[in-house]
Amino acid sequence: MKLFPIRGGIHPEYRKDLTSEKAIVAMPMPAALYIPLQQHIGAPAEVLVAEGDLVKKGQMIARSQGAVSVPQHAPTSGRITAVTEVAAPHPSGLPQKTIILEPDGKDEWADLPEPIADPFAVSPHEIHERVAQSGIVGMGGAAFPSAVKLNLGTQKKLEILLLNGAECEPYLTCDDRVMREYPDEVIDGARIMARALGTPRVVIGIEQNKPQAIEIMTKAAAAFPEVEVVAVPVQYPMGSERHLVQAITGRETPARKLTADLGIVVHNVATARAVHHAVRFGRPLVARVVTVSGGAIRQPNNVLTPIGTKVADLVEFCGGFSARPESVVNGGPMMGQPLPSLDVPVVKGTSGILALTAEEINDRPTEACIRCGSCVTICPCGLSPVDMAAFIRKDNLDVAAKLGVMDCFSCGSCSYVCPSHIPLVHYFNYAKGVLRELENDRRKSERIKTLAEVRTIRIEKAAEAKRAALAARKPAPDAAPSGNAGEAKATTEEKVNA
Amino acid sequence: MSIAIMKKSGPFAHGFTSVQKTMFLVLLALTPATVFNLYLFGWPAILLFIVTVGACVAVEAACLSVAGKPVMATLADCSALLTGWLLAMSLPPWAPWWIGVLAAIFAIALTKHAFGGLGQNLFNPAMVGRTVMLISFPVAMTVWVAPHPLFSAGAPGLVEAFAITFGGNIPDTMSAASALGYVKTELSRGIPVTQSITQMPDLMDMALGYRAGSMGETSALLILAGGLFLMAKRIISWHIPVSMLGSLFLIAALFHAIDPAHFTSGTFHLVSGATFLGAFFIATDYVTSPVSKSGQIIFGVGVGLFTWSIRNFAGYPEGVAFAVLLMNSLTPIIDQYTRPRAFGRTRKGEPLPLEGKP
Numbered sequence: 001m002k003l004f005p006i007r008g009g010i011h012p013e014y015r016k017d018l019t020s021e022k023a024i025v026a027m028p029m030p031a032a033l034y035i036p037l038q039q040h041i042g043a044p045a046e047v048l049v050a051e052g053d054l055v056k057k058g059q060m061i062a063r064s065q066g067a068v069s070v071p072q073h074a075p076t077s078g079r080i081t082a083v084t085e086v087a088a089p090h091p092s093g094l095p096q097k098t099i100i101l102e103p104d105g106k107d108e109w110a111d112l113p114e115p116i117a118d119p120f121a122v123s124p125h126e127i128h129e130r131v132a133q134s135g136i137v138g139m140g141g142a143a144f145p146s147a148v149k150l151n152l153g154t155q156k157k158l159e160i161l162l163l164n165g166a167e168c169e170p171y172l173t174c175d176d177r178v179m180r181e182y183p184d185e186v187i188d189g190a191r192i193m194a195r196a197l198g199t200p201r202v203v204i205g206i207e208q209n210k211p212q213a214i215e216i217m218t219k220a221a222a223a224f225p226e227v228e229v230v231a232v233p234v235q236y237p238m239g240s241e242r243h244l245v246q247a248i249t250g251r252e253t254p255a256r257k258l259t260a261d262l263g264i265v266v267h268n269v270a271t272a273r274a275v276h277h278a279v280r281f282g283r284p285l286v287a288r289v290v291t292v293s294g295g296a297i298r299q300p301n302n303v304l305t306p307i308g309t310k311v312a313d314l315v316e317f318c319g320g321f322s323a324r325p326e327s328v329v330n331g332g333p334m335m336g337q338p339l340p341s342l343d344v345p346v347v348k349g350t351s352g353i354l355a356l357t358a359e360e361i362n363d364r365p366t367e368a369c370i371r372c373g374s375c376v377t378i379c380p381c382g383l384s385p386v387d388m389a390a391f392i393r394k395d396n397l398d399v400a401a402k403l404g405v406m407d408c409f410s411c412g413s414c415s416y417v418c419p420s421h422i423p424l425v426h427y428f429n430y431a432k433g434v435l436r437e438l439e440n441d442r443r444k445s446e447r448i449k450t451l452a453e454v455r456t457i458r459i460e461k462a463a464e465a466k467r468a469a470l471a472a473r474k475p476a477p478d479a480a481p482s483g484n485a486g487e488a489k490a491t492t493e494e495k496v497n498a
Numbered sequence: 499m500s501i502a503i504m505k506k507s508g509p510f511a512h513g514f515t516s517v518q519k520t521m522f523l524v525l526l527a528l529t530p531a532t533v534f535n536l537y538l539f540g541w542p543a544i545l546l547f548i549v550t551v552g553a554c555v556a557v558e559a560a561c562l563s564v565a566g567k568p569v570m571a572t573l574a575d576c577s578a579l580l581t582g583w584l585l586a587m588s589l590p591p592w593a594p595w596w597i598g599v600l601a602a603i604f605a606i607a608l609t610k611h612a613f614g615g616l617g618q619n620l621f622n623p624a625m626v627g628r629t630v631m632l633i634s635f636p637v638a639m640t641v642w643v644a645p646h647p648l649f650s651a652g653a654p655g656l657v658e659a660f661a662i663t664f665g666g667n668i669p670d671t672m673s674a675a676s677a678l679g680y681v682k683t684e685l686s687r688g689i690p691v692t693q694s695i696t697q698m699p700d701l702m703d704m705a706l707g708y709r710a711g712s713m714g715e716t717s718a719l720l721i722l723a724g725g726l727f728l729m730a731k732r733i734i735s736w737h738i739p740v741s742m743l744g745s746l747f748l749i750a751a752l753f754h755a756i757d758p759a760h761f762t763s764g765t766f767h768l769v770s771g772a773t774f775l776g777a778f779f780i781a782t783d784y785v786t787s788p789v790s791k792s793g794q795i796i797f798g799v800g801v802g803l804f805t806w807s808i809r810n811f812a813g814y815p816e817g818v819a820f821a822v823l824l825m826n827s828l829t830p831i832i833d834q835y836t837r838p839r840a841f842g843r844t845r846k847g848e849p850l851p852l853e854g855k856p
Contacts, residue, residue, distance in 0.1 A: 007841065012511055170511060242841065254850035255842035261852055333511040354510070362512040367575060368617040370517055373789030377735075382838040386789055404840045404847070412509030419515040420617075426507040 001230050004250035006243045008378040009235040010413045012170050012334065014209060015360075018293045018300040019173045024181055026287075026304040027317045033101040033308030034086050035061065035072050039347035040137040041144045042068030049099065053080045056110030058284050060133075061099055070135045070145045073284040074110070075306035078103040089311070089330050089347055093340030101308065112282035119192045119279050124153060127196040127279060134278035135285045135348070140164060140175075140239070140268035141331050143349030146275070149267065152260045153197040159263035161194040162248060163272055165206040165213065166232060166239035169332025172352045174289040175269050177302045179206070179213040182273055183220035187227055189272030192279050194226070197265055202227040204269070205244050209234045236334065237380055237411040241266045255407060270351075290346055292318045296325035296355035305346050311353055312342035325355035326363075333361075334412040367420040375414035375424060381407050385414040385424045392427045397435055405431045517616075520784075521576035523733050527724035528583060528779065534720055535591070535713035538645040541659030543591035543713060546598050549663070550589065553602035554582030561611035577616050581605055584624040584779060587714030588772065588819065589631070592643050594666040597635065601627035621826045622786045625819045632814070638666075642676045642710040676711045677770045679815040681762060690759035695766070714775035715816075718768070725778025737791050739777040741798025742805075743768060749806050760810075767806065776801065776818035786826045793829075793836035800825040 038044035045062035055061055055074040062072040081102045085095035116122055116130060132147035152158065163186070167175040179186055187204075194202045204221065206214050208231045221227040232238055232247050242253045244266060251262050259266055270289065277283040286307055293300040298319030305314055311328070315321065329336040331351055339353075346353070375385035383404045391399040405428055414424040536544050558578035562569045585601055605627030613619040632639045646653040654662060675683065684694035709716055728734045751764030767773065772780070781787060781801045788797050801821045808817025839845050 007838075010513070012513070252850060253842050254852060255840070256849050257842070257852065327510055329508070329510050334509040336508055336510065338508070338510070356510050361510045362514065363506075364512075364516065367517050368615060370520070370577075370617045370784045371787075371789055372520070372784040373794075374515075376789045376838065377791065379838070381841040382843075383840055384789065384837050387833070387837070402847075403837075404843070407840050407842070410507070412511075415509050416511060417513050417515065419517050419520050421512065421516070423506050425509065429507045 001228070001248075003230070003232060003247055006235065006238070006247050006380060007382055008380040008413065009237060009243075010378050010416055011234065012236055012416060014170045014234075015293075016171060016173050016176070016209065018171065019291050019302055020176055020210075022173075022177075022301045024177050024289050024302045024304050027306075027309070027314065029076055029103045029105065029107065029306060030309050030313040031102070032081070032310075033075055033078075033103065033306060034310060034345040035075070035099045035101060035308040036086070036088060036345060036347060037062050037072065037097045037099070038088075039072070039143060039307070039349065040070050041142065042066065042070070042148075044097065045069060045072050047083055047097070047099065049080045049083070051080055051082055054078070054104075055080060055101065056108050058112055058286060059110035060135075060284070061101075064132065064135075064145075068145055068148055070137055070147075071133065071284075072099070072307075073135055073286050074101055075286040075308055076101070076103045077106050077108040077110075087340065087344050089337075089339060089344040089350065091337050091340060093344070098345070112284075115282050116279045120195055124150075124196045124198065127192060127275075130278050130282075131196070131275055133284070134274070134282075136271060136274045136278060137285070137348045138268055139270035139274065139288060139348065139351070141335070141349050141351050143347070146267065146271055149265060150193060150196045152258075152265055153199070156260055157263060158197050158199045158260065158265055159201060160249070160265075161190060161197055161199045161202045162245060162259075162264050162266045163190050163202060163204040163269055164239055164241070164244055164266050165204055165210075165217070165269040166244055167210070168207060168234075168236045168239035169334055169336075169352070170236075171293045171354055172291045172332050173293075174291045174302055174351055176210045176213050178270050178273055178289055179210070180216050183216045185273045185276045186269050187217070187220050187224065187272075188280070189274070189276030190227065190267075190269075191224060193267060193272060193275055199263075199265065200226060203248055204229045205232045205238075205248055206230070207232055207234050207238055236413065240380065240409065240411060243380055285348060288346075288348060288350070290314065290350055291352040292354075293352065294325065294329075294354040295357040295360045296321045296323045298322040305350075307346065307348055309346045310342070311339060311344055311346060314346060314353055315342060315355065321355055323357055326358040326361050327356050329354040329356060334416070335410060364421045366422050369420050369422055372419060374417040374419070378413045378417055380411060380413060381409065383408055385428075388431070389422060389424050389427045392431045397431050397438075400431050401435055406435060408432070517575045517577070520733055521580050523731050524580055524728065524779070525576065525583060527727045527733075528587070529724075531717050531720035531724055531775075532583070532587065532713065534717055535587070537648050538716065539591035539643065539713065540646050540648045540653045541656050542654060542662040545659055545663040546589060546591060546593055546595065547583075547586040547713075549595045550586035550598035550602060551579060551582035553599045554578045554585065554606050557602050557606040558611075561607055561615075565611065565615065567615065572616070575616065578606060581610070581623045581627075584714070584775075585627045587775065588624060588628040588712050590639060590641055590643075591713050592641065592662050593638055595663050597631055597638055601631045604630045617785050619785055620829070621823055622780060622783050625780060625822050625826075629819045629823060632819075640679065642679070642712075644710050645716070676715065676815065677709060677766075678809060682809075682815040685760070691762050692759055695762065712772070714779075715770075715772045718774040721774040721778060725774065728778065728782075734778065734782045735791065735794070737794035738782045738787060738798040738801075741795045742777045742781055742802040743773070745799040745802030746773065746806050747802075749803060753810075767809070771805075771809070771816045772818040773805070776805070776822060780818065781822050781825070786822075786829060788829050788832045788836060790833065790836045790838055792838075793832045796832050796836065797825050797829065800828065 043066040046065045049061045056077045059074045064071045079102050082100040086098035087093045088096040136146040137143040190202045218229040245259045274285045290305045328339045388400045388403045408428045555578050605623035609623040609626040610619045747764040750767040753761040754763045804821030805817040
């Protein structure tokens with residue numbers, strides 16, 4: 001298949017060999033599971049259980065709330081010990097509402113929804129429903145509710161389901177292992193998703209540094225003419241949705257549009273496998289494969305981890321730390337988030353837990369920018385990080401916004417190549433946060449202004465009505481002033497309507 | 499279990515690049531040409547080299563100290579060393595010591611630190627140092643000598659070298675004209691290029707460096723080798739050198755074809771003067787050249803054309819330094835107009851239209 005070039009990008013030290021040959025192992029059930037109500041983009045789920053309740057594995061313990069939300073399920077059988085606030089797996093470490101489950105060790109399944117015997121015979125709607133019920137989110141890290149994304153076919157004519165197996169982040173091998181060990185499940189899940197989306201084609205994009213996965217997946221896909229496996233160049237950030245679409249189809253997603261607007265929907269390979277489990281067996285998403293790696297981990301591994309396992313337990317299962325980690329990262333080293341502590345749970349979007357040493361991170365004190373232009377050359381979004389950073393340093397965020405800082409998706413390539421070790425992504429994240437807040441404030445004050453205007457008009461109208469009623473009782477000698485007031489009111493009303 | 503809290507966003511991985519490593523590789527690339535030229539021009543050149551580099555480092559240290567910046571940590575980035583090195587290579591090798599010191603003050607204090615230090619200067623410090631000296635002290639800056647290799651007959655010993663560098667006593671018999679200067683002088687006397695060029699060493703000798711000139715002007719081939727090394731190491735890209743050399747060669751060749759009596763050939767322009775030093779080491783200075791590749795091509799073409807124009811139509815025989823400075827002044831505006839097109843947007847910054855879709 002002919003591929004298309006993508007702009008810029010880098011070739012970081014991948015260090016995937018730490019775990020790429022380690023087969024997925026299931027970890028024993030920890031003493032307690034911590035299931036946050038919000039593990040996804042959208043509204044948090046609504047609790048269905050209370051302290052002391054006994055639950056079975058796969059039982060829904062929190063239901064989705066609103067259009068963009070997912071339910072949570074018990075990862076094993078046991079007793080609910082509390083529904084309380086626990087630190088979130090987020091750099092802030094802020095507490096969030098979490099269900100604490102004490103496993104009973106039996107790991108008994110609840111009565112699951114009936115398997116859908118022939119997913120290709122049922123309506124797409126039925127598949128959406130099943131995926132939505134099963135609490136599936138994008139497992140590449142973004143954790144966007146998958147059912148919402150599978151619904152795109154009802155609004156648009158779609159051509160391709162692009163399955164993202166690029167796994168371009170260094171260290172991470174969980175998708176690689178899933179593709180190598182469960183190729184049929186991944187492909188079956190993908191075909192079911194294609195059915196739900198109404199796409200005639202499935203393309204699976206895998207970076208060339210995973211030759212075994214490419215071979216195994218190609219073999220598994222051979223039986224299905226609509227499924228095609230494509231080896232894409234090793235070039236970070238190939239796994240970015242928009243860049244993968246460009247590499248495979250040559251089409252560039254316009255700013256502020258979705259790849260779906262081009263007729264292409266991108267899902268992660270692990271998500272496809274979760275869909276397979278949900279549709280074929282009625283099993284909700286209660287565990288995921290997590291790559292535990294980094295120079296400070298004694299036994300790096302790919303671990304099938306129950307959702308809600310504390311990072312500390314997972315690290316313990318992997319032999320604990322062999323050296324003091326400089327940082328523990330949730331996700332890949334390029335776009336992952338630093339963890340505030342090990343007392344946070346593994347959630348549905350956790351692709352990796354990396355304990356990195358200072359040498360691996362290779363952070364150094366920031367020096368002056370020498371305008372080498374490397375950041376401009378490698379920016380996959382075609383931005384000028386050097387200029388944006390200069391304006392952000394002066395707190396001139398308007399200019400930074402004009403230069404496109406909001407188009408930056410924090411892939412980290414610029415920070416990676418900067419010889420002066422300037423934390424460019426940090427600047428951009430700051431600017432994006434402030435600009436978003438300003439935009440929210442602006443919207444809010446605009447709304448308040450509109451409401452205030454509407455209120456004034458309403459009061460005026462009431463007063464007018466009163467005056468009119470009064471005038472009706474005793475005939476007025478001059479009608480001119482009230483006529484003027486009526487005109488003024490009309491113009492204000494027009495303004496509001498405009 | 500407690501872990502360190504990172505206050506910075508990712509990435510938690512970083513390439514093995516640093517300012518120091520970059521500067522070090524540039525110095526390494528300059529070393530063969532420098533060593534060869536120090537050998538060619540002997541002890542006076544070595545003394546001037548030491549004085550100039552030393553002065554640059556000392557002025558840098560003084561400026562950092564006055565500005566309240568960390569002195570030793572910043573000196574370790576080697577940028578002052580590199581400026582001094584390039585500056586020394588652009589001076590006449592037997593120039594007196596005070597030329598080196600004054601040039602260092604202009605380069606480091608006035609061009610670099612007055613603008614805010616490393617990365618903030620608009621103009622190339624070494625070239626400012628050289629051109630200010632050339633304009634202020636035209637005589638001292640245009641006394642060229644023919645190569646007198648170390649330990650060869652007639653080469654000055656260490657004691658004589660001290661007299662030359664610190665006493666300013668260049669024996670008259672030793673001076674010689676640089677190729678560009680000679681052609682220009684002869685042309686002004688009405689002698690056509692076709693005739694004066696026959697007095698020149700052949701082009702191969704010029705490329706190798708057996709001729710009069712500043713250290714960076716001779717030995718084009720070693721400079722070229724250093725430049726190619728930098729390209730291989732990806733410290734510089736091809737854009738500036740190729741566009742500068744290409745435009746210089748093309749315009750020179752064109753005019754040479756039209757009027758060989760007044761214009762020297764493209765090849766002559768390439769191997770003479772500071773063409774190669776300028777193309778690979780001066781114009782490619784990160785700080786003072788554009789950051790985008792398209793900007794770098796515009797910049798390179800500008801330097802090439804200005805160099806040729808100055809060599810032919812201005813008062814000075816060599817134009818690389820002036821051409822680089824002129825283009826330096828255009829760098830901010832070039833940068834502004836050559837930003838890459840953002841992903842999913844038109845050049846104007848509007849979102850791309852959805853092709854073929856309602």
